[in-house]
Amino acid sequence: MQKLMERMRSYLMIALGTALTAAAFGLIVLPQGLAAGGITGLSVLLGRVLPLPVSAIVFVLNAGLFLLGWALVGRDFAFKTLLVSLLFPVLLELFQRLDILAELSADPLISSLLAGGMLGFGTGLVLLGNGSCGGFDILGVVLNKKLGVPVSLVMFLCDGAVLIAQALKLGVLNTVYGVLVILVCSFTVNRVLTNGKEEGQMLIFSQRYEEIRWALLDDQDVGLTFLNGETGYQRRPIKVIVTVMPHSKIENVKKAVYGIDPTAFLLLNSTRYVGGKGYTLSR
Numbered sequence: 001m002q003k004l005m006e007r008m009r010s011y012l013m014i015a016l017g018t019a020l021t022a023a024a025f026g027l028i029v030l031p032q033g034l035a036a037g038g039i040t041g042l043s044v045l046l047g048r049v050l051p052l053p054v055s056a057i058v059f060v061l062n063a064g065l066f067l068l069g070w071a072l073v074g075r076d077f078a079f080k081t082l083l084v085s086l087l088f089p090v091l092l093e094l095f096q097r098l099d100i101l102a103e104l105s106a107d108p109l110i111s112s113l114l115a116g117g118m119l120g121f122g123t124g125l126v127l128l129g130n131g132s133c134g135g136f137d138i139l140g141v142v143l144n145k146k147l148g149v150p151v152s153l154v155m156f157l158c159d160g161a162v163l164i165a166q167a168l169k170l171g172v173l174n175t176v177y178g179v180l181v182i183l184v185c186s187f188t189v190n191r192v193l194t195n196g197k198e199e200g201q202m203l204i205f206s207q208r209y210e211e212i213r214w215a216l217l218d219d220q221d222v223g224l225t226f227l228n229g230e231t232g233y234q235r236r237p238i239k240v241i242v243t244v245m246p247h248s249k250i251e252n253v254k255k256a257v258y259g260i261d262p263t264a265f266l267l268l269n270s271t272r273y274v275g276g277k278g279y280t281l282s283r
Contacts, residue, residue, distance in 0.1 A: 013129030020122030026095025035178025120188020
């Protein structure tokens, strides 16, 4: 029963995510003539020379790539893209017939931000549902399996070629807004996949590591781990402190460390996911 519920939840997330991406294209990107990447962007280009609606071209291209993935990658991968490949063109055609966001055409900047957010949120839901967005994703997986080409490189080259081709027709301004849509989409996908949470990861290099340890544990309520290191010049052994904390604690931790050792060397990074005891599990 639990597996059935999880599967239904997964399909629901994929369907909702597909609906959001179709709405972004059908209500904003295509009506306003913004540059679009992926299969949809390629379909817009082909629609200028073929007597077919964009949704029909998307369906044909997705179907071809779906069959290619089925034949060369396997059924498991193909089934993950089937729902999106069938549902997206239908919803795209539906949303293109609506004009509920027509007023946004007066402000292309707001339109780009909204479209990017919808695309990113929708794509994130599809990925959280263990689905695939289809399109160039399938081509990337096929070439990766057969030729060892990185999936990201295939998608980058395909999207880049589509955007450049559209830029020749749409002009600079609409292309820039299209790129903005893609950037906002990428940012939103990352936020969705990490549930909007980020933590700060700090590496502390100091010979007074024991004092710093107690200051972090007792005063700052921050967990830590010791790594065995060695200085590069004098080849002295050193304990490197690794700690992860909410961004709200970073400044206080820095003050505590420098209060103990003003010469301490600190490295700070943003971490998109933290799981395990003390975070997703109780201490």
